[in-house]
Amino acid sequence: MSEGAITIRRATTADAEALLPMFAAHRSVDEEDEKVDRYRERLIALVENPAHHIVVAELDGRVVGYAAAQDYGPAPHRDWSIARMHDLWVSPDARGHGAGTALFEAVRDWAEQQTKIRVLEWQSLDVAKHFYAKLGLSGEHADDEDPRARYEIAVHLPSRD
Template sequence: MGEGAIVVRRATAADARALLPLLAAHRGADEPDEKVDRYRERLEALVEHPAHRIVVAEAGGEVVGYAAAQDYGPAPHRDWSIARMHDLWVSPAARGRGAGTALFGAIRDWAEQHTRIRVLEWQSLDVATDFYRRLGLAGEHLDDEPRERYELSVHLPSRT
């Protein structure tokens, strides 16, 4: 696993291949979900899509984690939008070195700088609740899920 400082940057089409092993490892911890599979199959195109923000964490020149979010755009009754973070994952060998915090920060910065986004939301498995608590975030338990999942959101400052 790559050593050195963690560097977070926007993903490029060239990163899509490097992300495949990480996606597969993350997928192993997830239950089957056709929507998620289709999203990941389109990753190469999505890194360039203006409504998506995909960032990678590198250590020693090796991609060790990624985060992906999407701006859903404004609803007809409002001029602001909600963004959803689809994934935030760091290779187990790279955890504990700040990559997850840096990836979340990059997604939050993107959402805060994207003038239409006022809410960033996502779901988390219970295994990640301590990570989000360390960031000062607490989620709401989703009772209808077979596994422990939490809904989290961050309300961003309005720019009006």
């Protein structure tokens, strides 16, 4: 892998073919997931949905990672919302070049720019614990019954009221 600069941009429907193998690889780390086969069809709807924010990382013109987040909107009892980062994945051959950090920062920046989002949360597997620790983040173990080590992580964002 070369030492080119990482570029982060919003995903487009044209990114589906590059994203599908990454999505499949990401999901296989966790578990077998039937959603992989449906991802190509859903990508157009997700990219065009204003409640979703999907960004890709490019290195030397090649898509090497992606992050996907969603604004869940306010609950009936509050006027602010929680966003959830569903995925953050960088191809193994592109790791160590800053793509993961840049993707995370792009999602956090998006959440901070939304006037109603006050919390960005997600679950992480143990394999990503070191990555988030380098960003100064740690989480709480999510489920003692789950054999996969899952951690809940949340970033509280500044209020923009």
